[in-house]
Amino acid sequence: MIGYYLKRIVSALFTLFIIATLTFFMMRAIPGGPFTREKPLPPQIIAQLNAKYNLDDPVIVQYFNYMKGIATFDLGPSFKELGLTVNDLIRQGFPGSMKVGFVAVMFIILFGIPLGIISALKQNKAIDHVVMVMATIGVTVPSFVVATLYIYFISSRISWIPITGLSNPLAYIGPAIALSGYSLSYVARLTRSSMLEVLRQDYIRTARANGLSEFRVIGKHALKNAMIPVITYVGPMIAAILTGSFVVERIFSINGIGRYFVESVNNRDYTVIIGMTVFYSALYIVMVLLVDIGYSLIDPRIKLGRKSGD
Amino acid sequence: MAERVVTRMRNPDFELVESSKKMNKEQTRRSLTYWKDAWRRLKNNRLAMVGLAGVILIILFGVIGPWFSPYSYSDQDNRFTNIPPRFEIYAIADDGYVFLSSQYNLILVNEKGELLDKLVRTNMDAINKIYTYDYEGEEIEVDFKNRLLEDDGGVDIKVTYKNVTSIYPTKTVSNKTFPWGTDNLGRDMLTRIMFGARISLTVAFVATLVNLIIGVTYGAISGLEGGTADDIMMRSVDVINSIPLVLYVILLMVIIDDQGLWTIIITLGSVYWVGMARLVRGQVLGLKEQEYVLAARTIGVSKAKIISKHLIPNAMGPIIVSMTMMIPSAVFTEAFLSFIGLGVSAPMASWGTLANDALAGLSTYPYQLFAPSIAIALTMLSFNFLGDGLRSALDPRLRKG
Numbered sequence: 001m002i003g004y005y006l007k008r009i010v011s012a013l014f015t016l017f018i019i020a021t022l023t024f025f026m027m028r029a030i031p032g033g034p035f036t037r038e039k040p041l042p043p044q045i046i047a048q049l050n051a052k053y054n055l056d057d058p059v060i061v062q063y064f065n066y067m068k069g070i071a072t073f074d075l076g077p078s079f080k081e082l083g084l085t086v087n088d089l090i091r092q093g094f095p096g097s098m099k100v101g102f103v104a105v106m107f108i109i110l111f112g113i114p115l116g117i118i119s120a121l122k123q124n125k126a127i128d129h130v131v132m133v134m135a136t137i138g139v140t141v142p143s144f145v146v147a148t149l150y151i152y153f154i155s156s157r158i159s160w161i162p163i164t165g166l167s168n169p170l171a172y173i174g175p176a177i178a179l180s181g182y183s184l185s186y187v188a189r190l191t192r193s194s195m196l197e198v199l200r201q202d203y204i205r206t207a208r209a210n211g212l213s214e215f216r217v218i219g220k221h222a223l224k225n226a227m228i229p230v231i232t233y234v235g236p237m238i239a240a241i242l243t244g245s246f247v248v249e250r251i252f253s254i255n256g257i258g259r260y261f262v263e264s265v266n267n268r269d270y271t272v273i274i275g276m277t278v279f280y281s282a283l284y285i286v287m288v289l290l291v292d293i294g295y296s297l298i299d300p301r302i303k304l305g306r307k308s309g310d
Numbered sequence: 311m312a313e314r315v316v317t318r319m320r321n322p323d324f325e326l327v328e329s330s331k332k333m334n335k336e337q338t339r340r341s342l343t344y345w346k347d348a349w350r351r352l353k354n355n356r357l358a359m360v361g362l363a364g365v366i367l368i369i370l371f372g373v374i375g376p377w378f379s380p381y382s383y384s385d386q387d388n389r390f391t392n393i394p395p396r397f398e399i400y401a402i403a404d405d406g407y408v409f410l411s412s413q414y415n416l417i418l419v420n421e422k423g424e425l426l427d428k429l430v431r432t433n434m435d436a437i438n439k440i441y442t443y444d445y446e447g448e449e450i451e452v453d454f455k456n457r458l459l460e461d462d463g464g465v466d467i468k469v470t471y472k473n474v475t476s477i478y479p480t481k482t483v484s485n486k487t488f489p490w491g492t493d494n495l496g497r498d499m500l501t502r503i504m505f506g507a508r509i510s511l512t513v514a515f516v517a518t519l520v521n522l523i524i525g526v527t528y529g530a531i532s533g534l535e536g537g538t539a540d541d542i543m544m545r546s547v548d549v550i551n552s553i554p555l556v557l558y559v560i561l562l563m564v565i566i567d568d569q570g571l572w573t574i575i576i577t578l579g580s581v582y583w584v585g586m587a588r589l590v591r592g593q594v595l596g597l598k599e600q601e602y603v604l605a606a607r608t609i610g611v612s613k614a615k616i617i618s619k620h621l622i623p624n625a626m627g628p629i630i631v632s633m634t635m636m637i638p639s640a641v642f643t644e645a646f647l648s649f650i651g652l653g654v655s656a657p658m659a660s661w662g663t664l665a666n667d668a669l670a671g672l673s674t675y676p677y678q679l680f681a682p683s684i685a686i687a688l689t690m691l692s693f694n695f696l697g698d699g700l701r702s703a704l705d706p707r708l709r710k711g
Binding site for chain 1: 548549553556557558560561562564565638642645646649650651652665669672673676679683686687690691694
């Protein structure tokens with residue numbers, strides 16, 4: 001058991017190492033340095049900047065310094081936002097992203113799963129069709145469309161819903177809807193099909209035959225087993241939602257790391273791009289790892305260390 | 311002997327059939343191949359057929375549509391900027407109608423809704439909200455105070471021409487010159503959306519093809535080789551899979567730094583093949599134990615031939631299903647990239663770029679956002695329906711007898 005966790009952690013660290021290395025050399029391969037401006041800087045200033053940021057060192061030395069920085073959670077300075085480090089930017093942006101992501105995940109769990117269950121219990125009734133049509137639309141409409149439609153039809157017409165920023169609790173609704181739309185619909189569909197599958201099993205018939213109340217049959221016997229595939233999807237999804245909010249943060253002007261990332265891409269601020277990529281990847285890998293470990297604790301059918309897909 | 315027996319049993323009401331005709335009684339039905347069988351089942355799936363029709367229509371829209379359009383995607387007409395698809399017209403003369411755009415340009419139109427010209431603005435009285443325009447030497451006064459009032463009493467603007475004031479629009483007409491309106495440079499939206507379809511679909515199809523080639527080759531080699539090679543190849547896939555790929559697409563786009571069509575295709579094509587590789591490997595692992603592969607091996611067929619002649623054709627079903635699902639997600643990713651400013655460069659535009667351009671003027675010109683958004687959503691919907699249908703048609707486990 002412990003061996004399995006160790007193995008997973010080591011392989012996660014290894015992945016992270018590869019990501020950092022890859023990103024570092026990819027960034028160094030770009031033509032044009034970080035100080036290339038439309039109006040060229042005097043050579044003396046470039047020389048000084050290069051000296052300040054240790055860009056005169058051989059690439060391999062820079063690489064080791066960078067890796068040392070990552071190991072000590074120091075992602076280096078920003079080249080464009082003078083005086084700020086990548087760590088500062090992450091510290092500024094992360095709370096916003098986390099809050100919106102959290103609300104979105106809550107939306108998915110609180111609406112997606114119950115809708116799927118209702119849909120399965122009322123299979124082929126009107127409500128099932130309505131839910132499934134909505135879910136299909138939700139899977140096919142991109143988040144930026146959802147976000148802009150929300151602004152156009154709702155928040156710009158109702159004066160007490162703020163359009164941008166996160167100034168009051170109502171402001172979370174729009175970003176959370178846009179961010180959760182796809183996953184919410186997907187979870188609803190997944191829950192429905194998994195629930196339908198479980199309801200056909202013999203042990204459900206047995207439970208009913210034994211005279212258990214419908215509430216207990218559904219709540220205790222069916223739901224527990226139907227949730228397993230849903231959890232498998234929800235785990236990586238949480239990570240993806242926390243790391244995939246660039247567009248939504250941009251449209252709703254939320255101070256989040258997604259927005260800083262897009263800005264750094266547009267500014268060609270290389271250290272920030274590398275730093276944020278490593279940070280995002282680390283977050284993603286850690287989340288998937290945590291979910292995997294948690295999952296192996298919940299589902300007794302999973303044999304540790306053996307892959308079900310093979 | 312037999313002949314005689316038959317003769318004896320002959321009943322005058324019946325007569326013997328010639329032996330050549332006898333053969334016809336045995337019904338010969340051609341056996342259905344895998345693909346014919348799948349097509350038969352696909353045809354019975356109404357939703358899948360809707361999806362197929364949608365896919366064909368969208369492709370035709372993008373491929374043939376621009377030929378019928380009088381405009382090109384880059385044609386600008388600075389007289390007619392930001393003209394919506396429908397507008398209210400006010401009668402001024404016998405056959406003259408005007409329409410006030412959101413930018414307070416007065417556009418001369420005819421009764422059918424064809425745009426004729428932009429009238430020259432001669433005077434702007436910004437305090438009283440009255441603008442004056444020139445029409446054939448006479449003045450037209452447009453008073454738009456009411457538009458800015460909370461309670462306008464049902465009156466939007468007042469148009470005065472030769473001392474006749476119209477308070478209510480004569481009627482609402484559809485834009486005949488630009489059916490889907492124009493953008494902020496006076497370019498025809500319909501044409502731009504059609505060209506956008508070309509770009510979005512080209513990116514999606516070619517990127518999927520690249521993914522397909524890389525993924526199928528990688529997966530088939532990994533599955534067929536087995537052992538250490540398979541281990542190493544699959545560990546690398548695991549590593550790639552644990553990276554948030556959107557970040558890498560963005561990084562690659564920044565590094566290549568040439569915002570052409572091919573950059574996006576190469577980037578998308580080189581990143582999203584992992585799922586396909588896994589799928590093909592899984593299929594190959596099962597297929598390579600079959601007797602026909604063993605037979606091919608014993609007669610010394612090369613591995614490349616075994617893969618291309620035996621393994622891939624037999625794994626085609628799942629590959630096609632996964633491909634139909636890859637196309638919409640490529641459209642999606644491309645739209646997403648264009649939307650954060652990493653798409654094709656102007657004046658070309660994909661649906662994502664069009665949506666991004668429309669974002670700034672959303673509250674005034676919402677139609678500019680709706681058209682590309684609906685196009686994206688319809689494409690996704692059609693491919694998803696078709697993919698679901700193909701999945702149930704090609705998967706033998708879902709067969710219902």
